[in-house]
Amino acid sequence: MDVPLIEFRDVTKRFGDRTILDQISLKIYENQITTIIGKSGTGKSVLLKHIIGLLEPDEGTILFRGRPVREMEKGEWEAYRSQVSYMFQNNALFDSLSVFDNIALPLRQTTNLRKREVMRKVMTRIQQTELTDVARKYPSELSGGMQKRVALARALVTDPKIVLFDEPTTGQDPIRKNIILGMIAHYRRIFGFTAVLISHDIPDVFFIADRIILLWEGKAAFEGTYEESTQLDHPMIDEFLHSLEGFQDELTGLLSKQVFKNRYTVTLQKGKLDTTISAILFTVDFDLVAELFDAPVFEILKIMGENINDYFGPLGGFSARHQRNQLLTILPHITLADAQSLLDTFALRLREKAFADIQAVIRSRMGADVCLNLSVKAGIIEGKSTDDIDTIIAMAESSQKTVAVYRCDQGGEA
Amino acid sequence: MLQARSQIRPFSSLGKAAGDFIRKLGSMALFFGEGFCKIFRRKQIREIINQVFYIGAKSTNIVMLIGLFTGMVLGLQLYYTLIKFGSEGVLGSVISLSIIRELGPVLTAIMITARAGSAMAAEIGILRISEQIDALYTMRIDPVRYIVSPRIAAAIISFPLLTAFFDLIGIIGGYLTGVLLCGVNEGAYFYRAQSYIDMVDIRGGFLKSLVFAVLVATICCYQGFFTHLRSDSFGAKSVSLSTTSAVVMSCVMILVSDYVVTSFLM
Numbered sequence: 001m002d003v004p005l006i007e008f009r010d011v012t013k014r015f016g017d018r019t020i021l022d023q024i025s026l027k028i029y030e031n032q033i034t035t036i037i038g039k040s041g042t043g044k045s046v047l048l049k050h051i052i053g054l055l056e057p058d059e060g061t062i063l064f065r066g067r068p069v070r071e072m073e074k075g076e077w078e079a080y081r082s083q084v085s086y087m088f089q090n091n092a093l094f095d096s097l098s099v100f101d102n103i104a105l106p107l108r109q110t111t112n113l114r115k116r117e118v119m120r121k122v123m124t125r126i127q128q129t130e131l132t133d134v135a136r137k138y139p140s141e142l143s144g145g146m147q148k149r150v151a152l153a154r155a156l157v158t159d160p161k162i163v164l165f166d167e168p169t170t171g172q173d174p175i176r177k178n179i180i181l182g183m184i185a186h187y188r189r190i191f192g193f194t195a196v197l198i199s200h201d202i203p204d205v206f207f208i209a210d211r212i213i214l215l216w217e218g219k220a221a222f223e224g225t226y227e228e229s230t231q232l233d234h235p236m237i238d239e240f241l242h243s244l245e246g247f248q249d250e251l252t253g254l255l256s257k258q259v260f261k262n263r264y265t266v267t268l269q270k271g272k273l274d275t276t277i278s279a280i281l282f283t284v285d286f287d288l289v290a291e292l293f294d295a296p297v298f299e300i301l302k303i304m305g306e307n308i309n310d311y312f313g314p315l316g317g318f319s320a321r322h323q324r325n326q327l328l329t330i331l332p333h334i335t336l337a338d339a340q341s342l343l344d345t346f347a348l349r350l351r352e353k354a355f356a357d358i359q360a361v362i363r364s365r366m367g368a369d370v371c372l373n374l375s376v377k378a379g380i381i382e383g384k385s386t387d388d389i390d391t392i393i394a395m396a397e398s399s400q401k402t403v404a405v406y407r408c409d410q411g412g413e414a
Numbered sequence: 415m416l417q418a419r420s421q422i423r424p425f426s427s428l429g430k431a432a433g434d435f436i437r438k439l440g441s442m443a444l445f446f447g448e449g450f451c452k453i454f455r456r457k458q459i460r461e462i463i464n465q466v467f468y469i470g471a472k473s474t475n476i477v478m479l480i481g482l483f484t485g486m487v488l489g490l491q492l493y494y495t496l497i498k499f500g501s502e503g504v505l506g507s508v509i510s511l512s513i514i515r516e517l518g519p520v521l522t523a524i525m526i527t528a529r530a531g532s533a534m535a536a537e538i539g540i541l542r543i544s545e546q547i548d549a550l551y552t553m554r555i556d557p558v559r560y561i562v563s564p565r566i567a568a569a570i571i572s573f574p575l576l577t578a579f580f581d582l583i584g585i586i587g588g589y590l591t592g593v594l595l596c597g598v599n600e601g602a603y604f605y606r607a608q609s610y611i612d613m614v615d616i617r618g619g620f621l622k623s624l625v626f627a628v629l630v631a632t633i634c635c636y637q638g639f640f641t642h643l644r645s646d647s648f649g650a651k652s653v654s655l656s657t658t659s660a661v662v663m664s665c666v667m668i669l670v671s672d673y674v675v676t677s678f679l680m
Contacts, residue, residue, distance in 0.1 A: 052552050081554055092549035094541075106553040109457065109560065158553075 003066045005030040005162070005194055006051055011060035013046055020046050022218030023060065028211075033188055033195040035205050038215030044198045045089060047215070048164045051196065052084050053077075082110075085160035089167045089198075091151040093139040100126070100135045103154045110158070125153040129183075144171040152180065156187060165197035169204075175298040177201050181208050182297070182324075207324040254305045254327065260320035264330060264389055275385040278331045278339035280378055281322065281396035282308065287373040296372065299361045301325065304376070307354045311346050328393060336382035343378055347403040350376060355406050362408065371408040378403045445558075445639070446566065446632040452559040453567045461564040462571075469530040469565070470572030474579060477525050481580035484517055485509060485587020492588075493596045502596075506603035507610035509588035514611060514619045518581040520672055523573060523626035527664040531634040534565055535660035538638025539653035547639070562639065566631045573627035574620045581619065618679045625675055629667045634660040 004027035013021040020043040028034050028051075036044050049055040050062060053069070061068045064080055072080065093102050104122045107113055113121070126135050129149040139147050148168065155163055165184065169177040181201065185208040188195050199205040206212070206226040214222040214229070222229055254260075284304055286297055304327060308319050312329050319329040331339055362372050379400035383392050453462070488509050496502045538561060541547050550557045585607060592598045637660035644652045 049548075054548055054551060078554070084552070086549070086552035088545050088549055090545060092545040094546055094549075106555065109555045110553065154553075 002029065004028055004063075005065060006196075007063040007066075008047075008050070009061045009063065011050065011057040011062060013043070013050070013055065014058050019218055021050075021057070024215075024219050026213050026220040026223055028194065028196055030194050031188075031192055032210035033185065033197065033208055034211045034213060035209035036196065036198045036213045036215060037200065037202070037205075042215040043218060044215055045166050048086070048166055048196065048198065051162075051164055052086050053081060054086075082158075083161035084164065085155045085158060085162070086164045087151050087155040087166060087168055089170065091139070091147045093147060093150055093154075095139050098136050098138055099131055099142070099150050102139065102150055103157050106154065106158050121157060125157050129153040145173070145176050148172060148180065152183070156191075159191060160193055162194045162196070165195060165199075167198050167200070169199055169201050174204075175302065178204055178298045178301075181205060184208060254309060254319045254321055260318065260328075260330075261389065263318055264385075275332060276335055276382065277385050277387075277392075278334045278336055278380060278382050279392045279396045280312075280329045280331070280339060280343060280380050281393060281400065282327045282329070283377045283397075283400060284325045284327075285375050285377065286325075296361050297325075300358050300374065301327075303354055303357050303361070307346075307350065311349060312342070315342070322393060326397075328396070332385070336380060339380050339382070343380060343403065347376075347378075350404045355404070358406060359408075373408060374406045375402050376404045376406075377401060442632055442636050445562070445636050446628060448558050449562040449566045449632070449635065452556065452563040455559070455563075458559070458564055458567070461560070462567045465564045465568030466571050469526065469534075469568045470575060473526050473529050473572070473576060476529060477522055477576045477580050478583045480521055480525055481513075481518070481583035482587040482590075484521060484580075485513065485584035485589075486591045487587075488512065488517075488584070489588035489591030489596070493592050493598065502592075502598050503602045504606050504610075505588070505592045505598050506585075506605070506607035509592065510585050510607040510611050511615060513584040513588075514581050514615050516672070516676075518577050518584060519573075519619050519622035519626060520668060522577045522580045522623065523630060523668045524665055526569075526573065526576065527630050527634070527661055527668070531630050531664050532657050532661050534631070534634040535638040535657045536653055538562075538635055539641035539656045542639065542641045543649055543653060557639075562635045565635055566628070569627040569631035570624060573623040573630075577619060577623040614679075618675075621679070622672060622675050625671050626668050629671060630664045633664045633667060636660075637663070 006028040008024055008026045010023045010025055011021050012019065012023050024043075024047070036047065038044050046055060050057060056070075061070070063069065064072075069077065069080065094105065097105065100122060103125055104118050107118045107121060111118075123135075126132055129152055131146065131149055131153065134142055134146060139150065142150065148171070152168060155165070163184075168184065169180050172180060181199075181204055184195055184197065187193070197205070197209075209226060211224065212222065212226055212229050213220050216222075282304065284301060286300075301321075305319070305321070308327055308329055312319060312331065315331065316333065317329050317331045319327055322328040331342070334342070358374070377400040379396040379398065381392055381396040381399060383395075452458075489505065492505055492508050493502055496505055496508070538547075541561065547557045547561070550560055589600075589603060593600050593603050637656040638653075641652050641656045644655060646652075647655050
């Protein structure tokens with residue numbers, strides 16, 4: 001792999017007698033989203049504050065593109081800092097300044113941009129974060145979620161190269177959490193910044209994270225991809241991930257990924273051998289009108305989850321969100337032919353009932369004049385309960401066909 | 415050996431306290447120096463005007479009220495004292511001199527400390543504990559330049575102006591009681607006041623107000639800015655203690671420095 005953008009080498013930080021970071025070593029790579037997870041009090045925020053220079057290590061070295069930051073000249077250090085932006089856990093908004101002034105503050109104070117240019121940049125961020133109606137209000141007049149978005153807009157207004165997000169989704173509802181995470185992923189693609197975020201929103205955060213770093217007792221217990229993390233054999237880490245993930249996926253109301261996997265292995269694999277199962281993998285594709293972080297996208301996924309649960313649940317099926325826009329259902333004791341018949345009926349239900357709900361969401365959220373199209377693809381595969389779940393998913397994905405299309409210009413169903 | 419140690423202990427703690435105090439004074443002096451040097455920047459003008467409005471303009475009414483009653487009390491007290499010596503004719507000069515040289519600068523500074531100094535310490539303390547000062551740092555905005563410098567500049571501008579208001583209203587207050595109430599001759603009151611006041615008295619009063627401005631702004635900003643370093647408390651409690659310390663320390667320093675400056679001027 002390339003030289004890491006930021007590297008911690010044996011960094012130790014103590015506050016009094018407490019050692020928060022204990023000779024921690026980790027790497028953060030450019031143009032990736034690195035998610036830091038760990039129990040409360042394990043030094044996640046302390047770690048981020050070291051990156052931006054708010055704290056200095058007692059021991060060890062922090063390197064930026066292979067160069068120790070302590071050895072940087074003043075100009076070099078300032079140039080480094082100008083590339084880094086930080087979104088605080090409690091937002092750290094200036095309560096005596098309006099939303100507009102809060103977002104404009106770094107531009108007004110650190111650049112020589114003209115008033116009109118500042119206005120343009122700030123208004124762009126305000127629109128992107130859906131804050132147009134509250135631009136003249138003060139932070140204390142906003143909800144927690146709105147304050148979070150103001151902090152996000154302020155962090156992004158200077159077009160930074162590295163953005164550090166300290167629990168950006170805390171206190172948000174499931175839809176808003178996904179919107180914020182989607183926004184981070186979306187902006188990272190557009191602006192090409194490197195994101196380092198602390199989050200406890202599992203599995204949502206895993207859908208956008210390129211790498212995960214797990215802090216455990218002051219050290220980086222794990223560094224790698226989500227797939228690699230699932231292979232970990234560490235009972236305490238396993239327990240921690242389970243406790244964070246919870247029983248249900250907050251957004252769709254379906255089973256959490258871990259509970260789904262447990263149910264698959266415990267109920268089916270450890271029960272009767274060679275039980276016939278069918279798996280249906282749904283993918284919801286949106287047209288270009290919908291940005292990844294648009295609220296309707298997540299509300300539509302929620303509607304899909306509810307419909308899948310309502311329809312397949314009573315038949316003994318259990319479902320989970322597999323990817324950001326993919327939902328997987330396992331139907332025990334059901335053959336491929338029966339599953340196909342069930343899918344046809346479900347597709348009809350989608351067109352008759354779910355699309356009406358989706359239409360209502362699009363109209364209320366995006367306005368009657370905005371046209372958003374979507375298609376639902378489904379792939380069915382028959383297998384045995386002893387089959388590996390990942391193999392089943394891969395096969396179902398390869399057999400996906402479009403089962404329902406929503407076109408706004410045809411009043412919904414097409 | 416143990417006995418010797420127990421005998422030294424009171425002195426060692428006294429020495430430690432003295433050392434801490436001197437270290438703190440040095441730290442405050444550096445803090446003021448940094449804040450003062452960062453005043454001179456074009457982008458500061460707007461913020462300085464805001465602070466002049468807050469520290470200066472909004473304190474005008476209370477300073478004038480205090481000035482009026484101080485002058486009135488002086489008028490009464492001095493009239494009944496001077497009349498014993500048959501010297502009530504010098505009432506105007508005594509009131510004017512005591513207000514311009516001493517009471518004007520000192521009481522104005524104490525009033526501003528109570529009104530604006532405490533607010534400065536509390537506001538900066540809250541900025542500190544809610545990580546807003548850290549946020550400035552992460553945005554590459556120098557917190558001392560953005561928060562402290564405008565307040566120091568505004569204090570340096572506001573204190574002498576408010577002192578001038580206090581002096582004027584104080585002399586009018588003395589006139590109200592001395593002339594209108596007690597019957598001192600109006601012409602004698604103003605003639606004595608005018609003839610006994612020299613420019614050196616006015617300059618001395620303004621010099622004091624400048625010294626007080628520097629002290630009050632520095633102490634209040636310093637207490638708020640380093641709220642998080644307090645070892646005796648955290649969070650909201652530390653803000654309240656910082657505010658109390660700022661007010662008490664400012665008042666004490668106003669009186670101590672008043673003596674020092676007066677002794678140099680005399």
